[in-house]
Amino acid sequence: MTKIYKTADEIDFKTEDAAPMPVPNRVLMIKPTYFDVTYVINPHMENQIGRVDKKQAYAEWQLLVDGFRKIGFDINILEGQKGLPDMVFSANQSLPYCNENGDRRVIMSIMHTKERREEVPHIEKWFRRNGYEIHHLDKNKVTDFEGMGDGIWHFKRQILWGGYGHRTSLNAYTEISKIFDVPVLALELVDERYYHLDTCFCSLDEESVLIYPGAFSDTGLNMIYKMYKHVIEAGSYEAEKLFAVNAVCPDGKNVLIQRGSSKVNKKLHDHGFIVHEFDTNEFIKSGGSVFCMKQMIW
Numbered sequence: 001m002t003k004i005y006k007t008a009d010e011i012d013f014k015t016e017d018a019a020p021m022p023v024p025n026r027v028l029m030i031k032p033t034y035f036d037v038t039y040v041i042n043p044h045m046e047n048q049i050g051r052v053d054k055k056q057a058y059a060e061w062q063l064l065v066d067g068f069r070k071i072g073f074d075i076n077i078l079e080g081q082k083g084l085p086d087m088v089f090s091a092n093q094s095l096p097y098c099n100e101n102g103d104r105r106v107i108m109s110i111m112h113t114k115e116r117r118e119e120v121p122h123i124e125k126w127f128r129r130n131g132y133e134i135h136h137l138d139k140n141k142v143t144d145f146e147g148m149g150d151g152i153w154h155f156k157r158q159i160l161w162g163g164y165g166h167r168t169s170l171n172a173y174t175e176i177s178k179i180f181d182v183p184v185l186a187l188e189l190v191d192e193r194y195y196h197l198d199t200c201f202c203s204l205d206e207e208s209v210l211i212y213p214g215a216f217s218d219t220g221l222n223m224i225y226k227m228y229k230h231v232i233e234a235g236s237y238e239a240e241k242l243f244a245v246n247a248v249c250p251d252g253k254n255v256l257i258q259r260g261s262s263k264v265n266k267k268l269h270d271h272g273f274i275v276h277e278f279d280t281n282e283f284i285k286s287g288g289s290v291f292c293m294k295q296m297i298w
Contacts, residue, residue: 002177004177004186007223008219008222008223008226015159018157018159018183019099021158022156023155023250023251024096024296024298025074026074027250027294027297029295032057033079034081035052035057035286036052037050037051037085037285041113041115044284044287045285045286051285052282053282057283060279060283061088064280067276067278073250078126081118084116084119087116087122088283089293090123090294091291091294092119092148092292093120093122093124095148096296096297099158104132105134107145108135108137110139110142110143112143112167137175137176141175144168145172149197150168150196152198155204155205155206155249155252159182159183160173160176160182160183160184160185161185162184163196163198167196170188185223185227187220188219189216190216190217191214195287198245200245201224201245202246202248202255202291204268204273208230208231209224209228209231210232210244210247212236212240215239238262238263242258244261246288247261247289247290248290248291248294254273254276255268257275257276265277
Protein backbone atom coordinates (compact mmCIF):
# COMPACT_ATOMS: atom_id res chain seq x y z
CA MET A 1 0.00 0.00 0.00
CA THR A 2 2.28 2.71 -1.36
CA LYS A 3 0.85 6.20 -1.20
CA ILE A 4 1.42 9.62 0.37
CA TYR A 5 -1.65 11.10 2.09
CA LYS A 6 -1.74 14.85 2.72
CA THR A 7 -5.37 15.43 3.72
CA ALA A 8 -7.99 13.57 5.74
CA ASP A 9 -10.25 13.30 2.69
CA GLU A 10 -7.54 11.38 0.85
CA ILE A 11 -7.28 8.67 3.51
CA ASP A 12 -9.05 5.64 2.04
CA PHE A 13 -8.19 2.99 4.62
CA LYS A 14 -8.60 2.25 8.31
CA THR A 15 -5.84 1.46 10.77
CA GLU A 16 -6.80 -2.20 10.90
CA ASP A 17 -6.44 -2.46 7.10
CA ALA A 18 -2.70 -1.85 7.30
CA ALA A 19 -0.25 -4.72 7.67
CA PRO A 20 0.81 -5.51 11.25
CA MET A 21 4.21 -4.49 12.58
CA PRO A 22 5.87 -6.27 15.52
CA VAL A 23 6.60 -4.19 18.61
CA PRO A 24 10.35 -3.44 18.89
CA ASN A 25 12.06 -5.39 21.66
CA ARG A 26 15.37 -3.54 21.83
CA VAL A 27 16.61 0.01 22.25
CA LEU A 28 19.69 1.61 20.70
CA MET A 29 21.22 4.37 22.82
CA ILE A 30 24.42 6.37 22.42
CA LYS A 31 26.62 7.43 25.32
CA PRO A 32 26.61 11.21 25.90
CA THR A 33 30.38 11.27 26.41
CA TYR A 34 30.76 14.21 24.04
CA PHE A 35 27.31 15.75 24.46
CA ASP A 36 27.31 19.53 24.65
CA VAL A 37 25.75 22.60 23.05
CA THR A 38 28.44 24.01 20.77
CA TYR A 39 26.28 25.48 17.99
CA VAL A 40 22.70 26.64 17.40
CA ILE A 41 20.52 24.71 14.91
CA ASN A 42 17.13 25.01 16.63
CA PRO A 43 15.44 27.65 18.82
CA HIS A 44 15.97 25.67 22.03
CA MET A 45 19.76 25.86 21.68
CA GLU A 46 19.83 29.65 21.71
CA ASN A 47 21.80 31.02 24.70
CA GLN A 48 22.77 27.47 25.76
CA ILE A 49 26.26 27.20 24.31
CA GLY A 50 28.65 26.10 27.03
CA ARG A 51 25.89 25.68 29.64
CA VAL A 52 25.60 21.89 29.70
CA ASP A 53 26.51 20.14 32.95
CA LYS A 54 28.13 17.05 31.45
CA LYS A 55 28.16 15.00 34.65
CA GLN A 56 24.47 15.70 35.19
CA ALA A 57 23.74 14.86 31.56
CA TYR A 58 25.45 11.47 31.91
CA ALA A 59 23.49 10.76 35.09
CA GLU A 60 20.20 11.65 33.36
CA TRP A 61 21.06 9.42 30.42
CA GLN A 62 21.96 6.48 32.69
CA LEU A 63 18.65 6.72 34.56
CA LEU A 64 16.81 6.60 31.23
CA VAL A 65 18.80 3.51 30.23
CA ASP A 66 17.80 1.90 33.53
CA GLY A 67 14.18 2.92 32.92
CA PHE A 68 14.00 1.04 29.64
CA ARG A 69 15.57 -2.02 31.28
CA LYS A 70 13.04 -1.97 34.12
CA ILE A 71 10.12 -2.22 31.70
CA GLY A 72 11.73 -5.15 29.90
CA PHE A 73 13.76 -3.81 26.98
CA ASP A 74 17.24 -4.94 25.96
CA ILE A 75 19.61 -1.99 25.64
CA ASN A 76 22.26 -1.74 22.94
CA ILE A 77 24.79 0.99 23.71
CA LEU A 78 27.01 2.66 21.13
CA GLU A 79 29.93 4.93 21.95
CA GLY A 80 29.60 8.59 21.13
CA GLN A 81 32.11 10.28 18.85
CA LYS A 82 34.27 13.31 19.53
CA GLY A 83 33.11 16.34 17.57
CA LEU A 84 29.53 15.06 17.26
CA PRO A 85 27.80 16.46 20.37
CA ASP A 86 24.26 15.67 19.20
CA MET A 87 24.93 12.05 18.26
CA VAL A 88 23.34 11.06 21.59
CA PHE A 89 19.95 11.76 19.97
CA SER A 90 19.85 8.34 18.35
CA ALA A 91 16.32 8.65 16.97
CA ASN A 92 17.51 11.00 14.23
CA GLN A 93 20.07 9.19 12.09
CA SER A 94 17.90 6.32 10.84
CA LEU A 95 14.44 4.88 10.27
CA PRO A 96 14.36 1.14 11.11
CA TYR A 97 11.58 -1.16 9.89
CA CYS A 98 10.47 -4.72 10.54
CA ASN A 99 7.59 -6.60 8.93
CA GLU A 100 5.48 -9.44 10.27
CA ASN A 101 7.99 -11.96 8.85
CA GLY A 102 10.83 -10.45 10.84
CA ASP A 103 12.61 -8.90 7.86
CA ARG A 104 14.64 -5.96 9.21
CA ARG A 105 15.58 -2.98 7.08
CA VAL A 106 16.69 0.57 7.75
CA ILE A 107 16.77 3.83 5.81
CA MET A 108 19.68 6.07 6.72
CA SER A 109 19.08 9.76 7.23
CA ILE A 110 20.22 12.75 5.20
CA MET A 111 20.70 15.25 8.00
CA HIS A 112 19.46 18.77 7.35
CA THR A 113 22.37 20.57 9.01
CA LYS A 114 26.05 20.06 8.23
CA GLU A 115 26.83 19.85 11.96
CA ARG A 116 25.11 16.45 12.24
CA ARG A 117 25.81 14.74 8.92
CA GLU A 118 28.85 12.78 10.11
CA GLU A 119 26.75 11.00 12.75
CA VAL A 120 25.02 8.84 10.14
CA PRO A 121 27.94 6.60 9.03
CA HIS A 122 28.59 5.56 12.65
CA ILE A 123 24.99 4.45 13.07
CA GLU A 124 25.00 2.72 9.69
CA LYS A 125 27.96 0.59 10.77
CA TRP A 126 25.98 -0.59 13.79
CA PHE A 127 23.00 -1.62 11.64
CA ARG A 128 25.29 -3.49 9.22
CA ARG A 129 26.90 -5.40 12.08
CA ASN A 130 23.47 -6.32 13.38
CA GLY A 131 22.07 -7.75 10.17
CA TYR A 132 19.83 -4.98 8.86
CA GLU A 133 19.35 -4.42 5.14
CA ILE A 134 20.61 -0.88 4.52
CA HIS A 135 18.87 1.65 2.26
CA HIS A 136 19.88 5.16 1.25
CA LEU A 137 17.65 7.84 -0.24
CA ASP A 138 18.65 9.37 -3.57
CA LYS A 139 20.43 12.60 -2.66
CA ASN A 140 19.72 13.93 -6.15
CA LYS A 141 16.01 13.81 -5.33
CA VAL A 142 15.87 14.20 -1.53
CA THR A 143 17.61 17.09 0.22
CA ASP A 144 16.96 16.03 3.81
CA PHE A 145 15.36 13.38 6.02
CA GLU A 146 15.98 13.00 9.75
CA GLY A 147 14.94 9.45 10.57
CA MET A 148 12.55 8.80 13.41
CA GLY A 149 12.80 12.42 14.40
CA ASP A 150 10.23 12.95 11.65
CA GLY A 151 9.12 9.44 10.63
CA ILE A 152 7.08 7.79 13.39
CA TRP A 153 5.41 4.39 13.07
CA HIS A 154 1.79 3.95 14.05
CA PHE A 155 1.86 1.51 16.96
CA LYS A 156 1.75 -2.12 15.70
CA ARG A 157 0.94 -1.05 12.13
CA GLN A 158 2.94 -0.49 8.96
CA ILE A 159 1.71 3.08 8.71
CA LEU A 160 4.27 5.88 8.81
CA TRP A 161 3.43 9.34 10.10
CA GLY A 162 5.80 11.70 8.33
CA GLY A 163 6.60 15.19 9.55
CA TYR A 164 8.01 17.71 7.08
CA GLY A 165 8.76 21.39 6.76
CA HIS A 166 11.83 22.03 8.91
CA ARG A 167 14.28 19.10 8.90
CA THR A 168 12.70 16.72 6.38
CA SER A 169 11.51 17.30 2.82
CA LEU A 170 8.05 16.14 1.80
CA ASN A 171 9.44 14.35 -1.24
CA ALA A 172 11.52 12.08 1.00
CA TYR A 173 8.37 10.15 1.81
CA THR A 174 7.70 9.20 -1.81
CA GLU A 175 10.91 7.19 -1.82
CA ILE A 176 10.41 5.87 1.73
CA SER A 177 6.90 4.68 0.91
CA LYS A 178 8.25 2.72 -2.07
CA ILE A 179 11.19 1.19 -0.20
CA PHE A 180 9.05 -0.09 2.68
CA ASP A 181 5.79 -0.49 0.71
CA VAL A 182 3.84 1.44 3.35
CA PRO A 183 1.40 4.36 3.32
CA VAL A 184 2.71 7.67 4.66
CA LEU A 185 0.46 10.19 6.38
CA ALA A 186 2.33 13.46 5.81
CA LEU A 187 2.01 16.18 8.46
CA GLU A 188 3.31 19.69 7.83
CA LEU A 189 5.05 21.24 10.85
CA VAL A 190 4.24 24.95 11.09
CA ASP A 191 6.15 26.14 14.17
CA GLU A 192 9.97 26.12 14.22
CA ARG A 193 10.00 25.31 17.94
CA TYR A 194 8.59 21.93 16.96
CA TYR A 195 11.15 21.24 14.27
CA HIS A 196 10.75 17.44 14.38
CA LEU A 197 7.53 15.45 14.47
CA ASP A 198 8.73 13.73 17.65
CA THR A 199 8.51 17.06 19.52
CA CYS A 200 4.76 17.29 18.95
CA PHE A 201 3.45 13.78 18.14
CA CYS A 202 3.79 10.70 20.37
CA SER A 203 2.24 7.42 19.23
CA LEU A 204 0.86 5.65 22.32
CA ASP A 205 -1.10 2.64 21.07
CA GLU A 206 -3.19 1.77 18.00
CA GLU A 207 -6.03 4.06 19.07
CA SER A 208 -4.21 6.76 21.07
CA VAL A 209 -1.78 9.58 20.37
CA LEU A 210 -0.36 12.50 22.36
CA ILE A 211 0.10 15.74 20.40
CA TYR A 212 0.73 19.44 20.70
CA PRO A 213 -1.93 20.82 18.31
CA GLY A 214 -0.24 24.19 17.77
CA ALA A 215 2.56 22.51 15.81
CA PHE A 216 0.22 21.43 13.01
CA SER A 217 -1.94 23.00 10.35
CA ASP A 218 -5.69 22.38 10.48
CA THR A 219 -5.19 19.95 7.61
CA GLY A 220 -2.77 17.89 9.67
CA LEU A 221 -4.95 17.94 12.75
CA ASN A 222 -7.87 16.62 10.71
CA MET A 223 -5.74 13.68 9.59
CA ILE A 224 -4.71 12.87 13.15
CA TYR A 225 -8.25 13.03 14.45
CA LYS A 226 -9.47 10.82 11.60
CA MET A 227 -7.00 8.03 12.38
CA TYR A 228 -7.05 8.04 16.19
CA LYS A 229 -9.94 7.37 18.54
CA HIS A 230 -8.16 9.08 21.44
CA VAL A 231 -6.17 12.27 20.81
CA ILE A 232 -4.57 13.62 23.98
CA GLU A 233 -3.55 17.27 23.66
CA ALA A 234 -0.66 18.86 25.56
CA GLY A 235 -0.68 22.53 26.48
CA SER A 236 1.90 24.96 25.12
CA TYR A 237 3.98 25.28 28.32
CA GLU A 238 4.48 21.54 28.89
CA ALA A 239 5.04 20.91 25.18
CA GLU A 240 7.61 23.68 24.68
CA LYS A 241 9.39 23.99 28.02
CA LEU A 242 9.14 20.40 29.30
CA PHE A 243 9.15 18.57 25.95
CA ALA A 244 6.20 16.57 27.27
CA VAL A 245 5.26 15.28 23.82
CA ASN A 246 8.81 14.10 23.19
CA ALA A 247 7.86 11.10 25.30
CA VAL A 248 7.87 7.47 24.20
CA CYS A 249 5.43 4.63 24.73
CA PRO A 250 7.41 1.63 23.45
CA ASP A 251 4.94 -1.10 24.43
CA GLY A 252 1.51 0.53 24.28
CA LYS A 253 1.36 0.74 28.07
CA ASN A 254 4.38 2.43 29.69
CA VAL A 255 5.08 6.08 28.88
CA LEU A 256 8.55 7.49 29.58
CA ILE A 257 8.34 11.27 29.85
CA GLN A 258 10.14 14.37 31.12
CA ARG A 259 9.55 14.99 34.82
CA GLY A 260 7.04 17.64 35.82
CA SER A 261 4.56 17.35 32.95
CA SER A 262 1.71 17.12 35.46
CA LYS A 263 -1.22 18.02 33.20
CA VAL A 264 -0.17 15.64 30.46
CA ASN A 265 0.61 12.93 33.02
CA LYS A 266 -2.91 13.15 34.45
CA LYS A 267 -4.40 12.78 31.00
CA LEU A 268 -2.21 9.76 30.34
CA HIS A 269 -3.21 8.18 33.66
CA ASP A 270 -6.86 8.82 32.87
CA HIS A 271 -6.43 6.90 29.61
CA GLY A 272 -4.88 3.93 31.40
CA PHE A 273 -1.18 4.48 30.70
CA ILE A 274 1.59 3.98 33.26
CA VAL A 275 3.79 7.06 33.50
CA HIS A 276 7.51 6.98 34.30
CA GLU A 277 9.12 10.39 34.80
CA PHE A 278 12.74 11.23 34.01
CA ASP A 279 14.86 14.36 34.19
CA THR A 280 16.30 15.26 30.79
CA ASN A 281 16.90 18.94 31.54
CA GLU A 282 20.47 18.99 30.23
CA PHE A 283 19.36 17.49 26.92
CA ILE A 284 16.45 19.90 26.56
CA LYS A 285 19.10 22.62 26.30
CA SER A 286 19.95 21.06 22.94
CA GLY A 287 16.33 20.60 21.89
CA GLY A 288 15.75 16.94 22.75
CA SER A 289 14.32 14.74 25.47
CA VAL A 290 13.24 11.13 26.02
CA PHE A 291 12.14 10.17 22.51
CA CYS A 292 15.19 11.75 20.88
CA MET A 293 17.59 9.83 23.11
CA LYS A 294 16.68 6.36 21.91
CA GLN A 295 16.05 4.37 18.77
CA MET A 296 13.57 1.49 18.96
CA ILE A 297 14.90 -1.57 17.10
CA TRP A 298 14.17 -5.23 16.51
